[in-house]
Amino acid sequence: MKLSIYRYNPEQDTRPRMQSYDIAPAPTDRMLLDLLLRLRETDDSLAFRRSCREGVCGSDAMNINGRNGLACITALAQLKEPIVLRPLPGFPVIRDLVVDMTQFFAHYHSVRPYLINNEPPPERERPQSPAERARLDGLYECILCACCSGFCPPYWWNPDKYVGPAGLLQAYRFIADSRDRATRERLDFLDDVYRLYRCRTIMNCTEVCPKHLSPSRAIERIRARLLGEAF
Amino acid sequence: MKLLSGLRAWVVQRVSATLLLGFVLWFAVWLFLVPPDSYDQWRALVAHPTAEIALTIFFAALLAHAWVGVRDIVLDYVHWRPLRAAILLGVAVGLLATGAALALAALHAR
């Protein structure tokens, strides 16, 4: 199979370049990650992150034939050749397909992605009805792979000021949590011309989420909440 | 709502959009059904009290909607603060001047 992969080694290259590969997959190679690991048998200079190989850690997010996705759950049979691999768009490239996720995580931290409840803790757990728990479905499953934020044009233009779909989805995960008591502060933080309101509902995020979540819908819900709180 | 709220602009954009939608459809239908053939017909059409009120709200909504839209574009693409401020100021002046011209013309016509 033919591949064209983005290569950049800061110690050797002044500019990134595309390198072609042609490698025969083994019969057991079904996912793109399998092929990449096989590729490293002949060229071990190629750098990319990977871990769980089953689509739950989010390490191997990359741009595959123009769309973001996880290499470990992208089937080779579904890919047109040459398979063009590039790093997540808009993210600083450390080397080859490895990008710097620091700013992405900074946004995640900025929305305070943890339960805030200063009421005296109950004897056992903080109760939550099945209906209340159901409101977290489609939000808690995020693996922070950054496929969404890496495909979001407003995030490309303002990666420092716009929180991005991943951060906003997580922000909503806590706004929607019945046990959280910081809703007003969370909404106040997001009510900013950049932090939340750069979103133009392009829906690129929802298109590429490998866990089939909908950051665009979460953002829609945050906007509805902000509207509701104001009037 | 904070001073630099994003919600305010979004609400203005959505409300003005809805108003503009209504007016554009109304004006389109009206002009299609009763196209003015002469200056007197045209003037009479616009001078009608309902038309005057509609046009006032229409232009106010249009200028507000244009402002929020263009501001969004500038905020997205212009990152150098002094340039951004200058462009936004220019756009604001342009839209305000348009509004002033319309308002003054309406007042003079009375």
Next chain:
Amino acid sequence: MPPPAFDHATDAPDGRSLISGDLQSRHWGDRPRFLDLRHLSFPPGALASIAHRASGALLAMATPPTAWVFLRSLASAEGFAEVARWGRTLPVRLALALLLAALTYHLLAGIRHLLMDVGIGSSLRAGRASARVVLAAGAAAFVAAAAMLLR
């Protein structure tokens, strides 16, 4: 006043904020970024969105001149006649066709957004489908406007 404390969550190792919004944090580090739009595959929603922006920008730029023409047509009978004369020239009719198409597209795409705001059509499938519909309608509007005004 002491400098703000280092925030481990949101500051770069050198102390600059990663999310403050000054120019430095946008180009934090001198690493390259892949952002060549020619090598990205854009779903229909993305195309619908950029067309919405382009049509909006066009209409916004056309607003002051349109207001000026509107006032001129009302100022006097000569003004009205002059505007009617301009409206018969080819360049003006071309511009009008373009603006009419832009308006139609912007309106339809705008309705799509307003519906999504209230939860209608905000699923992935519905969003994709509605984006295609709006783009097709926009193309049709352009053809219709051209045909109508360039007779």
